[in-house]
Structure formats: structure tokens, C-alpha cells
Amino acid sequence: MRHPAPRTLRGQLTAGLVTLLAVACLAVGITTALALRGFLMGRLDEQLAASGGRFAASLEHEAEPDADNRPDTRGQAESTFGARLLNGTVTRAAVVDDATDRPLALTPGDRRALTGIPVDGKGHSVRLSGLGTYRVTAVQGDDHDILITGLPLHPVEETVHRLEAVETVVFSAALVATGIAGALWVRISLRPLQKVTARAAEVAGLPLASGEVAMPGPLPDTDPRTEVGQVGTALNHMLGHIEDALTRRQASEERLRHFAADASHELRTPVANIRGHAELALRHQGPVPTEVRHALKRIDAESRRMTHLVDDLLLLARLDAGRPLEHEPVDLTLLILNATDDARAAGPGHHWFLDLPEEPVTVTGDAHRLQQAIGNLLANARTHTPPGTDVTITLTRAETEVHVEVSDNGPGISEELRPEVFGRFVRADRARSRSTGSTGLGLAIVHAVITAHGGTATVTSGPGRTTFRLTLPA
Ligand SMILES: Nc1ncnc2c1ncn2[C@@H]1O[C@H](COP(=O)(O)OP(=O)(O)O)[C@@H](O)[C@H]1O
Ligand SMILES: [Mg+2]
Missing domain, CATH: 1.10.287.130 (Signal transduction histidine kinase, dimerisation/phosphotransfer (DHp) domain)
Structure with a gap:
């Protein structure tokens, strides 16, 4: 399963920043909405207390002939609700409505809700069918009646919803901006860490x-x-x-x-x-x-x-x-001719073949050391193969390199020995080394001399074919 959380420190810091801000925004949003709602309700209750049941009181005179059966709505805010209770029943109810000013038709449920309101002069919320939620207050009238006055709650709800909508938009924008700016900021703050990482990697x-x-x-x-x-x-x-x-x-x-x-x-x-x-x-x-x-x-x-x-x-x-080695022009062709002559004299039982280019090949280096290196290869081809073995020395010249190859069709170098054959004191038969004069330093010298000349020495070997190849810069 994939881990959904970001793994990089950068990602974690940015995510943490955005999460914290989101929590803070949520807390601020809830607090401000609750505070605003409480404040507006308080104002509504004050308004209701100030009205002191005047509108409801105006409903008392319904029976009087000059009242024209219309409540006195003067000075009353639009949608103000009024009701009069006598002996536990609603005798009259109306709502200020500029268009109609009609008495209100209440359902039995509404009547029950109205009669249930405590007569304490404080604000209470009731739901009236057809009118919505109202904030009402009930006071004791003059003639043993109860006067209920109410104001609609929906402007309060609307204001709170409005605030919530604005906060949602503003907070979302703030979160997005914080995410982007935070990522950048974290990246900039962690830049020195990248330097440390780069330095550590460099050393590694x-x-x-x-x-x-x-x-x-x-x-x-x-x-x-x-x-x-x-x-x-x-x-x-x-x-x-x-x-x-x-x-x-x-x-x-x-x-x-x-x-x-x-x-x-x-x-x-x-x-x-x-x-x-x-x-x-x-x-x-x-x-x-x-x-x-x-x-x-x-x-x-x-x-x-x-x-x-x-x-x-x-x-x-x-x-x-x-x-430092000598740094002089060395005629490799001549050097190989001489070395082969020596080898022929030392190993008359072997067959020596030369393959040289027409033009003499020269390199820059130390003639004495190069002669020693090639001499070591020829000595190996002589001492580590039986008489009758063919040994071929090839000199070729490429664009920027010169190749010297010494190959023989002798028994070859064993697989265990081959990777370390250029090492010091590495030889096949330690027991026999005393009688053959083998020290295991010959190829180590070849390698050291050729490397000091900026070249490479390699070997490929198998039964019946062993080739040492020297590459020197031309
Ligand atoms: N042409 C070759 N054929 C077979 N074995 C070789 C050849 N050249 C080198 N070797 C092996 O590599 C070993 C290391 O050679 P070298 O470093 O010249 O040491 P040394 O000749 O003193 O033994 C030799 O002991 C031999 O076993
Ligand atoms: Mg040797």
C-alpha cells in the first residue's frame, strides 16, 4: 500500500503548514459565526423587550367597533408578529405586512407552541408554519391576558450564512496561497540543507x-x-x-x-x-x-x-x-627488434615471429623502462611455455595510440591467476619458483611502467592462446 503522506521534509512541512492554517481557519469561522449569531439574537431580544408587547396590545381592541378589525401597525417593523392569549387560548394573532395586514390563520400546532411560551419577557425561538422561525417574547397584559410579540429570525440566519460564505471563500484562497507560498518558503529555507547533502554526496x-x-x-x-x-x-x-x-x-x-x-x-x-x-x-x-x-x-x-x-x-x-621517467623519443620498432633478438638467443627452442609496420613507430617515454617491460613479456612467453611454442610480437599504430601485442600458443594462464596476474609476487607455481627464477614481479613492472607512460596493459588468455596487449599514447 502506498503511503499517502509526503515523504520529503519539504512536503511534510508544507502539508503541516496548510493543515494548521486549515484548523485555525475552521476555528475562527465557527467562533465568528457563533459570536455574530449570539450578538444579532441579543439585539433582536432587546428590540422585542423595547416593543414591550405594544403590537400585541393593539390586538386587544378587536371587539371595539371603531377598530375596523385592523390592528394598529403604526411604528411596527415589517413582519412583526403579535398574538394575544386569554385563558390559555390564542384569541388573536397578526403579522405586520404592508400589503395585507390580515389576521393570521394559525394551525393547532402553532397555537400549542404559542401557549407553551413562558411568560418571562425573555426571547424564545418558535417555528410557526407559514411564517418560519420567530423570536418571540411573552408579557402579562393588563386584563389577565398574555401578549406575545415576535420578530422573524431569518435576517439573522441570512447574515450568519453570508458571513460563513465570505469566510469560506477567503479562507480557501488563504489556504491555496499559503500552500504555494509555504512550499516556496520551505524550499528556500532548506536550500542550505541541499548544499550539505551535495557536499556529503561529493565526498561519498x-x-x-x-x-x-x-x-x-x-x-x-x-x-x-x-x-x-x-x-x-x-x-x-x-x-x-x-x-x-x-x-x-x-x-x-x-x-x-x-x-x-x-x-x-x-x-x-x-x-x-x-x-x-x-x-x-x-x-x-x-x-x-x-x-x-x-x-x-x-x-x-x-x-x-x-x-x-x-x-x-x-x-x-x-x-x-x-x-619522473625519461621523456625522450623512443623507436619502438628498433626496441622490439633488439628485444626479440635477445629472446631468440635465450630461447632457441621457441619460434619467434615479428609483425612490424613498414614505417618505424616512435613513442615518447623512457627507452630503458619500455625495453624492460617488453623484455619481461618475452621472457614470460619463453619461460612459462614449453619449447616449440610460437610467440608472435605485433606492433601496430592507430590514430592516437600504439599497440604492442605479445601472444603465444602455450598453455595459458589459469583462471584464478588471470585477474591478479599484474599484481606483485603473483605467480602460478610458488614451489617451482626457486628453480625457474620466477619472482612474480615481471608483470607488476610491466603494469607500473606502462601506467607511468599513460598507457594500459591487458591480458587475454586461454589454453593455446595468451595475448598481452600494451597500449601507449602515440
Ligand atoms: N605467456 C604466459 N603464459 C603462461 N603463463 C604466463 C605467461 N605470462 C605470465 N604467466 C603467468 O603469470 C605469472 C606472473 O608472471 P610474472 O609477473 O612475469 O612473474 P614471473 O615470470 O616471475 O613468474 C607467472 O608466474 C605465470 O604463471
Ligand atoms: Mg616473468
């Missing part, structure tokens, strides 16, 4: 998850005396806290990055020294026991591996820190 839309976040400034009008101002102040406080937290996180991320960069940088020298000493020891001319030679060879190989690892880590840390 920010990428707060990582990196440096540009928070919007505080809300300007935050008068603590207003409710909206209080909300604004609270929001400003919250924004301040969020900004603080983000700054602190940013600082800690920065510290971590510096730590990684410093650590890998510091590791380089000792690792280079170990390698140098191993090499030196291996070049020793005299007799060296086989186990010692083997151990030295292992030390040499492992220190080489460690050098690579440390270099990779250092490069990633530097790219993370947003270190």
Missing part, C-alpha cells in the same frame, strides 16, 4: 580507497544557531577527521614506499659485494674441493637472482613514488 563519490585524495573545502555557512548550520558544522568536523585520516594514511603509504626504496637500495651494495666475492673465489687457480666450487656457484647464481629481485623492487618503489 571520492576515491577514498587509496592514494592522495583532494577533499572539498568546508561548508561556508555553518551558523550553529540554526539546525542546518549544526548539520553543516558536524559535516565539516567529519570532513576534517576524514582528511586527517587520509593525510595520515597517505603519509604512512609514503613511509612504506620510502622504506621499500631505501631497503632495496641499501641491499644492492652488499648483494653486489657477495656476487663479486663469489666470482673472485670461483676464479681461484689452485685446487678447490668440488663441494666448495659447487657452493660458490650456488652463491653466485643466488646473488645474481637477488640482484634482479632487488633491482625490480627498487624500480617498483620508484615508480610508486611517481619518480
